[in-house]
Amino acid sequence: MTKSQQRWVFSFVTPFALIGLWWAYVELLNVPRFILPSPLVVAEELVKLFSGSVKHAGKTLWQHLGYTLSIIATGFAIGSASGFGLGFILAKMPKVEKIVSPYIFFFQTAPKIALAPLFILWFGLGLASKLVLVVSLVFFPVMIGTMLGLRSVPENMISLSRILKLTTYQRLTRIELPSAVPEIFAGLKVASVQATIGAILAEWLSGSIGLGYLMTYAGATYKSPLLFSMVIVTALLGILIYQFLGTLERWLLSWR
Amino acid sequence: MELVRAEGITKTFTTRSGGEVQALSPTSLSIQEGEFLSLIGPSGCGKSTLLRILSGLIEPSGGELIWKDGAPTSGSDVGFVFQEPVLLPWLSIRDNVRFPLDAFGVSKAEGNERAMEMLKLVGLGDFGSALPKELSGGMRQRAAIARALVYRPRIVLMDEPFGALDLLTRDRMNDELLRIKQEVGATIVFVTHSIEEAAYLSDRVAVMCARPGRIRTIHDIKYDVERGEALKDNPQFHHWLSVLRKELK
Numbered sequence: 039m040t041k042s043q044q045r046w047v048f049s050f051v052t053p054f055a056l057i058g059l060w061w062a063y064v065e066l067l068n069v070p071r072f073i074l075p076s077p078l079v080v081a082e083e084l085v086k087l088f089s090g091s092v093k094h095a096g097k098t099l100w101q102h103l104g105y106t107l108s109i110i111a112t113g114f115a116i117g118s119a120s121g122f123g124l125g126f127i128l129a130k131m132p133k134v135e136k137i138v139s140p141y142i143f144f145f146q147t148a149p150k151i152a153l154a155p156l157f158i159l160w161f162g163l164g165l166a167s168k169l170v171l172v173v174s175l176v177f178f179p180v181m182i183g184t185m186l187g188l189r190s191v192p193e194n195m196i197s198l199s200r201i202l203k204l205t206t207y208q209r210l211t212r213i214e215l216p217s218a219v220p221e222i223f224a225g226l227k228v229a230s231v232q233a234t235i236g237a238i239l240a241e242w243l244s245g246s247i248g249l250g251y252l253m254t255y256a257g258a259t260y261k262s263p264l265l266f267s268m269v270i271v272t273a274l275l276g277i278l279i280y281q282f283l284g285t286l287e288r289w290l291l292s293w294r
Numbered sequence: 295m296e297l298v299r300a301e302g303i304t305k306t307f308t309t310r311s312g313g314e315v316q317a318l319s320p321t322s323l324s325i326q327e328g329e330f331l332s333l334i335g336p337s338g339c340g341k342s343t344l345l346r347i348l349s350g351l352i353e354p355s356g357g358e359l360i361w362k363d364g365a366p367t368s369g370s371d372v373g374f375v376f377q378e379p380v381l382l383p384w385l386s387i388r389d390n391v392r393f394p395l396d397a398f399g400v401s402k403a404e405g406n407e408r409a410m411e412m413l414k415l416v417g418l419g420d421f422g423s424a425l426p427k428e429l430s431g432g433m434r435q436r437a438a439i440a441r442a443l444v445y446r447p448r449i450v451l452m453d454e455p456f457g458a459l460d461l462l463t464r465d466r467m468n469d470e471l472l473r474i475k476q477e478v479g480a481t482i483v484f485v486t487h488s489i490e491e492a493a494y495l496s497d498r499v500a501v502m503c504a505r506p507g508r509i510r511t512i513h514d515i516k517y518d519v520e521r522g523e524a525l526k527d528n529p530q531f532h533h534w535l536s537v538l539r540k541e542l543k
């Protein structure tokens with residue numbers, strides 16, 4: 039098989055084969071709809087959802103999606119900006135890093151998702167606790183990517199900047215930051231997946247709006263087709279966000 | 295005319311285990327304007343250390359450098375070519391060569407013009423828009439040389455610039471370097487492991503020896519013929535090769 043044929047198989051044939059298998063399983067074994075709805079039912083549900091003709095929990099899918107996206111975007115922005123900031127400071131000030139790194143390591147390894155209920159206790163059922171969870175998930179990968187990137191600037195490039203007597207600012211903007219972009223982006227990509235998971239989990243735990251809430255709602259009211267649709271929607275959302283960053287990366291790092 | 299004089303330069307490194315390594319014992323050297331001076335010697339004899347002191351990258355532990363017009367204050371006074379090209383991989387070849395000019399505040403239009411002129415001089419006129427990864431090792435090193443020459447520094451320091459190249463490419467680069475040097479008339483201090491390279495290119499060769507690092511002798515290399523391919527069959531060239539080889543033993 040050639041490369042392009044392989045790609046074609048992976049992106050079209052495999053999904054359809056899987057859906058076919060799913061459909062056959064449900065139809066042939068007469069699986070009850072609330073345990074596993076057939077792909078046709080789920081497809082119908084998806085069409086209804088995306089056309090905006092049904093409301094669940096008082097809102098259309100687009101409204102739920104918009105809310106979730108706004109949490110992801112805000113949390114991602116705050117988390118990556120502060121992660122970049124602290125990563126930058128730690129990379130530039132080894133002394134500060136020595137002092138704070140044990141604490142950072144502690145918070146980094148703490149399972150943020152398990153802490154989510156605690157965040158709700160501390161920051162309430164509203165927006166704040168959701169943002170805190172997303173920010174805490176985004177922060178660490180971006181911080182570590184920034185530190186790694188700034189630390190791994192080749193020694194000779196630093197020598198070059200000293201030969202040319204670049205100012206600290208010139209060295210930073212013309213050599214260190216561009217050279218750190220690949221590692222920072224690796225952090226951003228991990229963070230984007232984490233942000234999506236975090237936002238949905240936070241909505242799942244509290245509130246009455248968002249894709250995560252819609253999933254608990256579907257589960258609690260035994261709306262299996264809706265639940266399955268939501269699984270697909272959230273997975274697609276994660277893929278889309280990741281792909282978006284991937285495209286941005288390919289464009290920014292085309293020199294690699 | 296003397297460009298810079300090193301007077302009793304010493305350098306002692308402190309190793310990580312706390313010990314001290316004397317890389318250079320008091321070393322004096324006078325570098326003439328417009329000359330091509332090579333430093334040769336066994337590994338670890340302090341060639342790179344001396345070169346890095348001249349460049350200002352490291353401070354000597356003792357002694358001083360006396361410059362004709364005062365110590366370099368601007369980055370544009372010194373050019374340095376490393377063993378690897380050290381091009382910025384995210385910039386095109388032209389932008390890499392223009393990079394120092396940008397930092398010195400030269401306008402982009404003038405910078406581009408001068409960068410392209412220099413690229414033509416090193417035989418890369420058609421590769422300005424290529425990325426470093428698209429060039430061969432020899433071409434990249436030529437771009438690095440263009441970057442070091444483009445701002446016409448008072449002195450160009452080269453630390454085994456052709457050490458990573460195969461012999462054929464190296465021979466070609468030597469000829470290019472002779473030609474480039476004639477066209478820009480720069481003062482060049484050149485570190486090499488190759489006796490042939492030193493005898494072929496240099497006006498003077500300083501032979502260094504190790505433990506502790508110091509300059510042993512300095513030879514004025516003069517030929518009755520023009521430098522070029524034919525020189526390599528000339529008895530005078532072979533005379534210098536054997537003199538230098540004996541001294542390195």
Ligand SMILES: Nc1ncnc2c1ncn2[C@@H]1O[C@H](COP(=O)(O)OP(=O)(O)OP(=O)(O)O)[C@@H](O)[C@H]1O
Pocket residue numbers: 307308309315316317335336337338339340341342343344507
């Ligand atoms: N940063 C450093 N810290 C400690 N010791 C060093 C350092 N740099 C160089 N040295 C020591 O100084 C001595 C001279 O090193 P230098 O790099 O100048 O040698 P060189 O002549 O350039 O050798 P080569 O031909 O292998 O490049 C060596 O013994 C080396 O171990």
Ligand SMILES: [Mg+2]
Pocket residue numbers: 341342343453
């Ligand atoms: Mg060396």
